Amino acid sequence: MPLALADELTEFLDRAAYVYQWPLYPPPESCSPERPRSRRAPAWMDAERLTAERWHPDEVRITPDQIVRLGITRREALDQRLTHLSAHGRTPRVCLYALTPVRNQPPRSFAAARDYANDEGWRVCADHCIADGLPKTDPMHRPGWRWVLNLVRAGHVDGVVTLTHTEITQHLDEYELQLDLVDHHGGFVALVTPENVGAKRR
Template identity: 40%
Template sequence: MDRENEFDRQFRPDIVRVAPDRNVQLMKLRREQMERRLEALRVRGRVPRVVLYARTVNGQSADRSLAAAREFAERLGWQVGRDQTFTDCLSLTVPEDRYGWLQIRQHVKSGFADGVVALTRAAQPTFRRVRDRTELVRHAQRFHRPGARRERGAAVSPPTSRRGPAPWEASR
């Protein structure tokens, strides 16, 4: 695969390429790991037991974040205990300094929970970027015609349709 990619880079410079986003790759790995764990629980006939986690800013309440995490877990049919919510201050960057996170780890190690549901702001912009890049590539491919040569700086026109004039030309 790497040889093919290198060949394409060298001998097919006209192909539109988008470099893989590391955040997307990390999310994909996390998702695959989660799906493996959920499948293992299903095989045993167990419903996943999760705890909720949120990080707060300047001592603000995490009620909305925890409510959204609870709604997500309940929508998937996961069990959330009544007192299974934990919070930490956003300014604590090292996981070992976060008391709530340490409690969650202890719950999981002790077998009281199978996982954690937490909101992340990082996922939304990443998905938006991926969607935008995908749309850009699709848009660029509409204008790319294999085998057509262009001079540097020449304008590119969209492919013509054989069905008749374009809607903006029909009124003339």
């Protein structure tokens, strides 16, 4: 199958799954325990840290909290992307994402996310308020979040605004993976409420 046709088919299936809330993958409960979900491989900095700990076990080290580290990484990617867009004279285009326990009921967090985007001077794209009703599943099992990634990958939006990082996932390993995916597609994640108290608002 030609690559362009395969991309179009993937986009069509993602859009259909979002509209009708179809699960595109088996639920996590059906996954075999012998085949755990893959996680991101350790970065070269992590490898160097492990080596240093092995050869110098007596050194005093302070390991940063994972949520603090992820918050710093997210804000750095956000600032870098905004700088790039500003240099090209572009106003960032964003979509809004939220979880809702009630089908077809717009989440109240959309209002807070929209206010945040407007305060930043970003443009909220029409019809790009995306909600999922599957809060306890892996983000990649949610049609709405997959549609967010598709919009970023296709260049229809530059980023996504959501209320907190728990709207994406409560599990930090999964959160890190989704940040990597958005960054890989050239987008950014902006939070109304930062990951940790006292962090820079973005």
